[in-house]
Amino acid sequence: MTIEFTGVRELRGPLVVVGGVEGVGWDEFVRIRLDSGELRHGLVLEVDHDLAVVQVLEGTGGMATAGTRLEFTGQPLSIPVGTGWLGRTCDGRGAPVDGGPPVFGARREPVAGAPLNPTWREAPAEQVLTGVSVIDALTTLVRGQKLPLFSLPGHPHLELATQIAVQSTAGGEPFCGG
């Protein structure tokens, strides 16, 4: 059974303030149903007594205080994880935008993740060969590290990033993409 709350008190920018709620925790994922039947999504930014402040991921355009119903899922935003993601194109919430079916996976994980215990980390040492000689020779990338591309408007940073993703190898295997 799902409980939907209707007591929307305030709409401002991307925020919805809803009153009279009970048992809502911080950082919960919210499904928001508009009067028109449209489904939107949100996250709880703050709970104060019986008030909850919800950030609407799709924006509040077209939302009214009357007729908006919010369902609190009791869980943080999570997505299914697994190999079902390979070859798919999805939006920031994990919903498909390639016209295909929803992505399925054996289990769901919260998108925020949990911090990795630093004592379990191994210091990264295995080189990633990007095939871009200036990176490989001067600013070597190793597996498990980060490679930010600082760029200015008009520079082909996306092409470079894609090139690296496509042709990189580590330990003789394709590193990512491909």
Add this chain to the structure above:
Amino acid sequence: MPGRVVRVSGPLVEVCDVGPVAMHDLIALGPDSTPSEVVSIRDGLVSVQAYEYTGGLRPGAAAVPAGRPLSVRLGPGLLGHVFDGLLRSLTAAPVFLTPGATAHDSDRRWRFEPRVRVGDQVEAGQLLGVVAEAGALEHRVLVPPGLDGPVESLADGKCGADTVVATISGTDVHLFSDWPVRVPRPSRTRLTEVTPLRTGQRVLDLLYPVARGGAAAVPGGFGTGKTVLLQQIAKWCDADVIVYVGCGERGNELAEVVAELFELTDPRTGGRLTDRTVVIANTSNMPMMAREASIYTGVAVAEYYRDMGYHAVVIADSTSRWAEALREFASRTGALPAEEGYPADLASALAAFYERAGCVETLGGAIGSVTIIGAVSPPGGDMTEPVTAHTERFVRVRWTLDRDLAYSRHYPAVSWSGSFSRDAPAVGDHHVRAGEHEWPARRARVMTALAEADRLAALAELVGAAALSGPERVALLAGRLLRDGVLQQSALSTVDAAGGDEKAAALVAAVLAVVDECQRLVTAGVPAEVLEEFDFTALVRLREEAGPHDVELIGRRRDEVLAGLRRLR
């Protein structure tokens, strides 16, 4: 009847009906007993900062006050392990740190050997006994502060964490004790006599020395080598205990320093370097508020070892990330933002941290010290930003890392023009007392030579090196030889990474002797170009060739170079 949560906004939680609580008291929140600390009390409404992720915490959840301030559990077994900001073991924790994952208590047992007898009169700080098998460093159990009287009972042999090891005038003394992290541990007096902390880095020990019990800041922009320099100090400085607080920095780097400490041998004891190190880790994605506490936790651990009569060094990387945690929380509580959004009490928070450095006579009469070395990461290299500017007020030594030096591969990139050491005169006096009479003059000579070379380099950029006189061109050459032959020190070198006083003195003496010879030659009519083109490779490679005590080799190479120079006449 516990209190209840009424408002949750990230790490800021408001609770009510918790009964009498004091500022900085610990409160357990919700079903996971998330630890949190009281930061404000108004009309029965208590604001707390939570030390773990508060996702799912609801208004109405229980809030149970612990009745004591935020404390850490101090006892044997800290050395060689990695802890989180509240000193909970990460070594024993699972791969992913979900809330509550670190809350295990060790059930290890220790062998306690008493050093007093039942019936003895003891005072606070006095040695009660030692714990064997606690590593290379003798772990001393002391009479807690504020306690004295006759010893009524004593344990002997295997003890667990909660075992009473002694009873003193009716009060139980446990093997482990809790200490509130924000309260400095008491000592008898601060000592004024200065002894230098040998960091093992030539540029620091020679030009900008820090005293034991002093405080140093390492400001440096992105990519200037702060972390590597601090790691080198953690590995090679001559302290008994290192507390390395990795505070808001990258997990991979922390993993690297822990792995290296496990591999390297301590040149002083022959054991592993990790046996003298306590690592407190709050990497950039671990709970933000625990970062705020981790700094104080680190100092409390260092003071604990100081009280045993050891010299401890706290290395905090980086205090800027810690200040950002203060800022993030202050903006949630709606505190009026001061400079660049930092809370108005940023300066006093920094002072509360750096002022806990000191060399003291402990309650038990031993000498111990806490030296604090903090990295500062000024955004965009702006040295006037609030964290850097306030930090400078509370430290005695500043090691500024220079972007241009780092980008020209001069490591450690400590700028000789942008750094200072208020401890230098006192450290000089110490060296003179210890029989090294030339130390102050040698330091002054190197400083002057570097400053002169910088001045002439700026001039040469305008008028060209050819327009300078012969002696001036030799002064430029002197700057180059000092930089390349003395100040540079590779962290990756197996020979040179650890440095050493003897070697530093010999290297400086060798370079200065060569410079003096060059000045003599140029005055005698040898053209400056000939000297500039002379092959000084043997001299600048010496730092990589000579071991820490190879003074003889340095002298031999110096004489070879001098002989080569004399043939130029």
